[in-house]
Amino acid sequence: MALDPHYIRNFSIIAHIDHGKSTLSDRILEMTDTVSKRDMKEQVLDSMDIERERGITIKSQAVRVDYKADDGQTYHFNLIDTPGHVDFTYEVSRSLAACEGAVLVVDATQGVEAQTVANAMMAMNANLEIIPLINKIDLPAADPERVRAEIEDGLAIPADDAVLASGKTGVGVHDLLEAVVYTITPPEGDATAPLRALIFDSYFDAYRGVVALIRIFDGAIHKGDTIKMMATGATALAEEVGVRRPTEIPTDELGVGEVGYLVTGLKDPAHVKVGDTITLVRGGCEEPLPGYRDVKSMVFTGLFPIDGDQYEDLKDALEKLALNDPALIYEPETSHALGFGFRVGFLGLLHMEVIKERLEREFNLDLLATAPSVEYHVYKTNGEMLSLHSPQDMPDASEIEHIEEPYLKAKILIPPDYVGAVMELTVSRRGEFKTMNYLSTKTVEMLWEMPLSELIMDYFDQLKSRTKGYASLDYDFDDYKPSKLVKLDILLSGKPIDALSFIVHSDKAYERGRVLCEKLKEIIPRQQFEVPIQAAVGSRVLSRQTVRALRKDVLAKCYGGDISRKRKLLEKQKKGKKRMKSIGNVEVPQEAFMAILKVDE
Amino acid sequence: MDDQMVMDDQMLDQDQFQSYRALYVHIPFCKKRCAYCDFTTEAIESGDPRIESYMDSLIMKIRRYSRQEILGQLETVYIGGGTPSHIGNKELSRLIYTLSLSMHLTPEVECTMEANPESLTLPMVKDIFALGVTRLSMGVQSFDNEVLQTLGRIHSASQAVEAIKTAQVRFDNISIDLMCGIPGQSHQSFVDSVSKALALEIPHISIYPLSIEEETPFEKRISQGLTEDIDPDTQASMMQEAEELLFAAGYHRYEVASYARPGHECRHNKAYWTGVPYLGIGRGAVSMKQNDHQRIRFNEEGVIETLNRPQMLVEDLFLGMRMSEGVSKEYVERIDREIEGTLDTFESLIDDNLVYEDAGRLKPTEKGWLLGNVLYGRIYSLEP
Numbered sequence: 001m002a003l004d005p006h007y008i009r010n011f012s013i014i015a016h017i018d019h020g021k022s023t024l025s026d027r028i029l030e031m032t033d034t035v036s037k038r039d040m041k042e043q044v045l046d047s048m049d050i051e052r053e054r055g056i057t058i059k060s061q062a063v064r065v066d067y068k069a070d071d072g073q074t075y076h077f078n079l080i081d082t083p084g085h086v087d088f089t090y091e092v093s094r095s096l097a098a099c100e101g102a103v104l105v106v107d108a109t110q111g112v113e114a115q116t117v118a119n120a121m122m123a124m125n126a127n128l129e130i131i132p133l134i135n136k137i138d139l140p141a142a143d144p145e146r147v148r149a150e151i152e153d154g155l156a157i158p159a160d161d162a163v164l165a166s167g168k169t170g171v172g173v174h175d176l177l178e179a180v181v182y183t184i185t186p187p188e189g190d191a192t193a194p195l196r197a198l199i200f201d202s203y204f205d206a207y208r209g210v211v212a213l214i215r216i217f218d219g220a221i222h223k224g225d226t227i228k229m230m231a232t233g234a235t236a237l238a239e240e241v242g243v244r245r246p247t248e249i250p251t252d253e254l255g256v257g258e259v260g261y262l263v264t265g266l267k268d269p270a271h272v273k274v275g276d277t278i279t280l281v282r283g284g285c286e287e288p289l290p291g292y293r294d295v296k297s298m299v300f301t302g303l304f305p306i307d308g309d310q311y312e313d314l315k316d317a318l319e320k321l322a323l324n325d326p327a328l329i330y331e332p333e334t335s336h337a338l339g340f341g342f343r344v345g346f347l348g349l350l351h352m353e354v355i356k357e358r359l360e361r362e363f364n365l366d367l368l369a370t371a372p373s374v375e376y377h378v379y380k381t382n383g384e385m386l387s388l389h390s391p392q393d394m395p396d397a398s399e400i401e402h403i404e405e406p407y408l409k410a411k412i413l414i415p416p417d418y419v420g421a422v423m424e425l426t427v428s429r430r431g432e433f434k435t436m437n438y439l440s441t442k443t444v445e446m447l448w449e450m451p452l453s454e455l456i457m458d459y460f461d462q463l464k465s466r467t468k469g470y471a472s473l474d475y476d477f478d479d480y481k482p483s484k485l486v487k488l489d490i491l492l493s494g495k496p497i498d499a500l501s502f503i504v505h506s507d508k509a510y511e512r513g514r515v516l517c518e519k520l521k522e523i524i525p526r527q528q529f530e531v532p533i534q535a536a537v538g539s540r541v542l543s544r545q546t547v548r549a550l551r552k553d554v555l556a557k558c559y560g561g562d563i564s565r566k567r568k569l570l571e572k573q574k575k576g577k578k579r580m581k582s583i584g585n586v587e588v589p590q591e592a593f594m595a596i597l598k599v600d601e
Numbered sequence: 602m603d604d605q606m607v608m609d610d611q612m613l614d615q616d617q618f619q620s621y622r623a624l625y626v627h628i629p630f631c632k633k634r635c636a637y638c639d640f641t642t643e644a645i646e647s648g649d650p651r652i653e654s655y656m657d658s659l660i661m662k663i664r665r666y667s668r669q670e671i672l673g674q675l676e677t678v679y680i681g682g683g684t685p686s687h688i689g690n691k692e693l694s695r696l697i698y699t700l701s702l703s704m705h706l707t708p709e710v711e712c713t714m715e716a717n718p719e720s721l722t723l724p725m726v727k728d729i730f731a732l733g734v735t736r737l738s739m740g741v742q743s744f745d746n747e748v749l750q751t752l753g754r755i756h757s758a759s760q761a762v763e764a765i766k767t768a769q770v771r772f773d774n775i776s777i778d779l780m781c782g783i784p785g786q787s788h789q790s791f792v793d794s795v796s797k798a799l800a801l802e803i804p805h806i807s808i809y810p811l812s813i814e815e816e817t818p819f820e821k822r823i824s825q826g827l828t829e830d831i832d833p834d835t836q837a838s839m840m841q842e843a844e845e846l847l848f849a850a851g852y853h854r855y856e857v858a859s860y861a862r863p864g865h866e867c868r869h870n871k872a873y874w875t876g877v878p879y880l881g882i883g884r885g886a887v888s889m890k891q892n893d894h895q896r897i898r899f900n901e902e903g904v905i906e907t908l909n910r911p912q913m914l915v916e917d918l919f920l921g922m923r924m925s926e927g928v929s930k931e932y933v934e935r936i937d938r939e940i941e942g943t944l945d946t947f948e949s950l951i952d953d954n955l956v957y958e959d960a961g962r963l964k965p966t967e968k969g970w971l972l973g974n975v976l977y978g979r980i981y982s983l984e985p
Contacts, residue, residue: 528953528972552837554857554973555812558923559873560625561887564898564905567916570981573974577982 002220002255003076005187009180010078010215010259012096012128014119015105016472020135023167024105024176025063025081031173032065032077034245062098062201062213062259064243069181077180078215078259080200087348089476090295093122094200094275097291098215098259101129101184103176104157108134108142108164112150112443114413114472120155129184132162133176138169146442154439187257194285195219197254197262197278199229202269204323208239209265210272217289219280220255221262226281230288234271235281236264269326295327297345298406298477299352299456300389302333302370302499303359304341306581306590310365311340317363318342321355328355333390337499337583338368343390345375349456368581370499371596374453377404377480391501394487397538404480408455409434410448411474418467419444425466429454430505449478453503458597488513488542490520491534492586502596506537512596513542519595524588526550531586618890620674623872624704626659626696627883628685632719636753636822639814641885642683647720655884656692660699662882667703671880675704677869678712684740686716690725697732706733711868713738713776718756718764730771736867737768738805741777744797745790748783751828753818765801774865776805781843782836783811784829791839792846799850804865807858808843810836837971844967856924857970874920876913911940915984918943919977922956927964940983950979 015021028034061081068074082088082095096102102123106116123130132151134144144164151159163179165172201213214221221227225238240263242250254260266272274295277288305314322328328351333343346352352372359365376388379401388394410431412422416438423433423446431450439445455475463471488509490500500520504512513535520533524547531547558566580587629642630652645651666672678700685693693714700706713736714729721739743749744758756764768775777798781791798806811831813820822828844854852860856874859867872879876896881888887900896908896916908916914936921928937943947963950956955969955976969976 528955528968528975548834550833550972550975552810552833552840552971553975554810554971557809557812557858558920559870560879560881560889561885561900563873563889563916563920564887566977567906567981569974570919570978573978574982577978 002191002253003258005189005255005257007073008076008078008187008257009101009184010080010099010187010257011101011103011131011180011184012080012082012099012123013103013105014082014092014096014123015135016107016110016113016115016119019105019107019110019113019116020167021081021105024103024133024135024165024173025079025167027167027170027173028077028079028177029063029065029246031170031177032067034063034065061246062244062261063246064259065245067177067181070178071181075181077177080259087298087346087351089118089122090293091201091274092119093126093291094198096122096126096128097289098198098200099126099128100187101131101180103131103133103163103180104151104155105133105135106147106151108136108144108147109139111143111147112154112413112439114411114474117155117413117439117445118411118474120157130157131176131179131183132157132159133172134162134164135167137164138166138171150440150443154443154445189216189256190218191220191256193218194283195221195225195227195278195280196285196289197221198289199272199274199276199278201274202272202326204269205263208263209267210269212262212264212272212278213259214254214262214278215259216254216256218256218285220253221278222253223250227262227264227278228281228284229272229276229278231276231292232271232273234266236266236271239263239265269323273326295347296477297327297329297375298348298452299346299372299374300343301346301352301372302335302338302341302390303330303344303356304335304338304368304370304499306366306368306578308339313363314342314359314365314367317359317365318344320363321358325355327351333392335370335392335499337497337588338370338581341368345389349460366578368590368593370593371502372456373503374406374451374456376485376503379403388503391487391503392498394501394503397486402482403485405483405485406452407449407478407481408452408475409478410450410455412446412448412463412471413439413473414444414446414467414471415442416444418470419446421466422446422463422471425459425462426450429457429459451481451483451505452477456597486537488516489536490516491532491536492524492588493531493584494534495584496536497583497588499593500596509535509537510542513537516596517543517545520592521545521547523592523595524586527586529585618892619878621671621880621888621890622674622877623677623869623879624672624675624679625869625879625881625883625886626663626678626680626700627881627886628680628683628688629884630655630687631682631684632687632717633753633755636751636818637811637814639817640683647687647689652688652692656688656696659883660695663696663699663703666880666882672704675880676710677872678704678706678710679869680712680714680734681738682715684717684720685714686720686725689720690722690728693725694728694732697729697734701733708733708735711735713867713869715740716764716768718761721764721767723767723770726768726771735772736774736776737772738776738778738867739765739768741765741794741798742780743783743786743790744794745786748786748790748794751783751785752780762797762801765803769802773804775803776807776865776867777803778807778809779843780809780811781839782831782833784823784831788835788839788842792842795843795846799846804862805867806847806852806860808840808860809858810840840971841967854925854970857965857973871924874923876917876920911985914940915980918983919980922963922965922969922976922980923973925964927956927962929962930958931961933963940985943983946979946983950976955979 013021063079065077066074080095082092134147148159151157163172163176196218197214197216199212205211223241227238228235240250241254242248243260275292279285318330327347329345330342333341378386378388380399381401431448434447437445484506485503486506488504489496517533517535530549533545534541535543580589630645631642633644712734714734715738717740741761746758779794823830847860854860855866878890889898894910896913898905956963957966
């Protein structure tokens, strides 16, 4: 039997990274007795280890909690925890579309940051009721008044009634729960209309196939219904529907305004896409819910097993991860230098790091990642357009008419003192300054357009270090624009090493080549022979360094007790060698492949 | 492992393990610790009663091993330090006298003692010679006073010369250590030291590149930027220069760091590189015992490492490559049957000019000596 929508509240908690969203969510689960204190693993909603370690949420989660309000009524809250990183902006937007309200968490010591603004904007665009909450008020450095002013000035959100809370101590959580009841509107929808449900997340279960997290807008879904995904066209049987508390509890149906899970039995995750609309095959709706788009990989990298024997393992691991992560795409790639591997596409740098870490940790793989790259559009003289994911596939210069690269609209929030530093850094990264607004006396918003390829070159770390950690960054894909781009090759002992090639703006080729040669000279250990390192565009050598031949590497003393020491040394040497990749006859340490990123040190 | 354990072990294993053929006796005392030293030794005054009690316990151990009949096959003895000469004539005489009673300390047995210039005296030379020491190894390091100071040595160059001449009153078989690549040591200074050793007619010379060990004063000075770091290229040049000078003077390089006139190679040290079981007695001493299946290294505290047969074979190969004689091709072929890839590895070492084949043996090249860690490392990687 469907719930009365009047007692349903669907909301998200949105925040800048580290502002305490997950801890706050945990307190809500605890105070509504959804999860007993004893069972409380810190931050229940962030279930992946890596998420917990990094203090970020990668996947969306939805939990139903029952809250007995001060008015004596029991309300059913659907708390939808959204991904907290800019890589996952689209997922956030879909999670928000499943809600009527949002709790905007702002750290009482940090104030409004770039993602606070970005998330608040998204919540406003989704027409959500926003409850501002100033978190971590128990900290000595908390300054709620300043933060209140920032929220009002910078975000134009009335903050007089902002909830003052501490996820850590639980202070203010009751006020928040009451605010949810009274501020956020109950869901509306037509229970008699054909089913319309939004998929805002999905995951793969080895036994049950793809499980979708859904929000019902119109109609109802019952166990046993034959359903259709309107964008992909896939049909499936609703094998099970239910709610998560957070363990899954099957129900007979989900009605208007409800949030829950749906077991589809589908084996291919590509059929169940975030943002798609579910309806019934018979008597379905005509119009899907708005806002669906195909998620596109933005950043690409080559992943190669250090031990060639692990290629099949890597393939299996990618397959498994991709089941739960439709944004992860991959295709086989062969490198002369690194052998067989995959070109893998990610939503962004964080997504890439997390995936690489999971592959290494959960699947016990030793991986070598090449420098990340973006998708270039190469327009050839014969009229063809090539989507280039790997510098290796760059056609010969004579075949190229022009190349376009993806640009971003970037928003940077900083204290006014750092405007100069950000200006200098971002201009050096081919950023084009658009405008600047004072959100408050202490926070400036700078808007830029810049190439994604520059952003993934260690830009964020540089931004952080040049602003003493104060800067926050948010960005959105803008458009493809023409650029003067060339492929820069790195040659070791005269041979181009494909895995070290990268695409760079021609004005910067010389400088990047020079710095990279110097870096590689430091990174590549001396070998038995001289190793010349060259940076070249086509046949033109831009820079050259030489790793001199190793002349002496021997510890001479080796008597009775020294032999065990000697063995240890050789063992260490052997382990060290395992971290190297032998290319031709040159031993190249793994860092070499990421050195391209560290051009600004 | 305590003495009792060693003893039990010995009794259990008597027929199982090969006999010890080399004996090392450790005297862990010095007047002062040198700046580069990380050996087990302590700076102590020569009359300190702790020396006497340490020597008492050494003597008791030697007597006990003698009763256990494990000293009967010894072919070489090495009394090392620390600085054995530092403990004085009386204690040394007690030790060597005990050895002469406990084993067959005949003139055929090579018995080396280490000495430092500041503590070697004429009476000591005469006494230890009379008691059966056949070879003296002198810690000289350099004949340049400035370099000696950098190293933290407490003797001067002229003291070293004097001590060598004193030793030569009885001993013909003398070895000295010289170091190269010491910060502040010029090329000429090193060459002069080698020439000085040649002029003194010393038949055995060890040439070591200085290595910086962890937690030594040297390491601290370098990490604080007070002393310049060692330069492997300089060390390589000096090692090569030494080789040329010594070749011309009729020495041959029988091990990466050891040069000798014919007949003056150190048999004891060669035992370490050729898989000969050795017994070590004293605080920092390491022993090695083995049979066909395993090789065990242990000290007074217990077992350091146990190698299985493939590990033993591989170790014999890379230790063998420290020496100019290398290993026989036939031996490598035999090992290849047990350890896959052995021959291939040697082939690739030949391709890389680290090893060459000569008269049925595989020997290190000049490059193989200088890049010893590369050479040994490639062989070590054969371990299954």
